[in-house]
Amino acid sequence: MHIPRFLKPNDSVHAELRQRITAYFHRRGEDSRGDIRLHSKAIILVVAFLAVYVHLVFFLPEQAWLCVLEAILLGGLTAAIGFNVMHDGAHGSFSKYSFVNDLAGLSLNFLGANVFMWKTKHNVVHHTFTNIDGVDDDLNARPLLRLSPGQKRYWIHKYQYLYFWMVYSLLYIYWVFFTDYKKYFLQRVGEMPIGKMKWTDHLTFWGFKALHLGLFVALPIYTMGFVSWIIGFLVYTFSAGLILSVVFQMAHTVSDTAVSTLDPDHRVVESEWAVHQLQTTANFATRNKVLSWLVGGLNYQIEHHLFPHISHVHYPAISKIVREVCEEKGIRYIEYPRFRHALVSHIQYLRELGRA
Ligand SMILES: [Zn+2]
Structure with missing residues (x-):
């Protein structure tokens, strides 16, 4: 595939942001990765899950x-x-120790999906080519949903703003039992080839998939019987899928964020990478402390997309710097004050795309 390129202006917004944010951490003598606030939260969540x-x-x-x-x-x-x-x-922002980051990443494998595939899909493809149709795999929910004006419209999309939550509920089960294997066997995410897998990556892939089947399918069927398990498993995976999808979608597929389709022969994005991130990403409900705690700062998606290597516990502080720079450079900083505003905007977006 032709990898899209971004403009590289001399007066780079990203360089300006990086400089001010580096100075912020330097002044405070703080590490930009996770601290006790994140590590204690991780322990609470994992213990609660196991219980x-x-x-x-x-x-x-x-x-x-x-x-x-x-x-x-x-x-x-x-x-x-x-x-x-x-x-x-x-x-790599959970801890300053890379083995702790690897361990935190492996929680995804324990939950049934695969972190190797995730790193290509999310860290490389989604974070670099955000909302570029045909490249960003997060825009691909075809044929059930039309998430970009460049995608073919079917009559059913007229109703997608009503049934989208059912599709979102299926995300987790579909991810664990289908799309991970598709990426594994095709060795690519959408058009983008995944990195070369070492024998340990193959072993990790199959080992954790087997462990997941044992812990979440075989063992519960043995202890509670098939009928109780299937009802419980569907309720469990539908809830996880719905929450994961809604939180991720609200940052990029809303009325105010840009979605683009590139000319196949001329794959150049007409802005620098950081400006593209600001045009395609939105924050929501940043003053809601409970929500911010639960969604791991994913309501501060602007800061996350500009600085994915900085832990989310620092986003409220660095968002002030990002806003300041946006104001000075005349770039729009897209934010929805409350969760419901972002949700309504997402529904409006789905409705418009279903009709247009
Ligand atoms: Zn991310």
């Missing part, structure tokens, strides 16, 4: 409503571990 898992698998409550509630909670905790532990770990 709910053990309770459901070995001490299944008699009341059906309690089982369903616990399965939803397990789905929420899976998403929270994904946002807070795996995501920072895979970006």
Whole structure:
């Protein structure tokens, strides 16, 4: 494939941002990676996950409503571990020690998906070519959803703003049982080839997939029976898929963010990389401390996309610098004050694309 290129202006916004943010950490004598705030949160989330898992698998409550509630909670905790532990770990921002980052990244394998594939899909493709249709795999939910004006429209898309949440619910199950294998066997994410896998990467891929099947399929079927397991497993994976999708989509596929399709013969983005990130990414509900804690700073997606190697615990502080630079350079800083504003905007976006 022709890899898209970005403009490289002399007056680079990215260089200016980097300089001010480096100075900020220098002044405070702080490391830009995760600290005790993140590590204590990781312990809380992992312990909570294990407690709910053990309770459901070995001490299944008699009341059906309690089982369903616990399965939803397990789905929420899976998403929270994904946002807070795996995501920072895979970006190398969880800790200053690389083996701790690797361990945090491996939480994704434990939860059924594969961190090697994720690093290509997310760190390389999505973070570099954000919202470029045909390259950014996050825009690909075809044929069920049309997420870019460059994608073919089918009659069913007229209703996508009504049924999108059902598609999102399927994301996790589809990821664990289908798209990971597709990437593995095709050795690419969309058009982008994945890095060369060493024999240890193959072993890790198959070893963790087998472990996941053992812990989340075979063992619960053995302890609670097939019917209870299938209901619980679907509730669990639907909750995780819905939460993961909504949080990730709200940052890029909303009415105010740009989506582009490049000329296949001339794959040049007409702006520098950092400006492209600012045009394609939105923040939401940044003043909501509980939400920020739960979604691992993914409501500060602008700061995350500009500085994925900085841990999300620092985003509230560095967002002030990013805003300042945007104001000085006359670049729009897209932010929705509350979660519901971003959600409404996402629904509007889906509605417009379903009709246009
Ligand atoms: Zn990321």
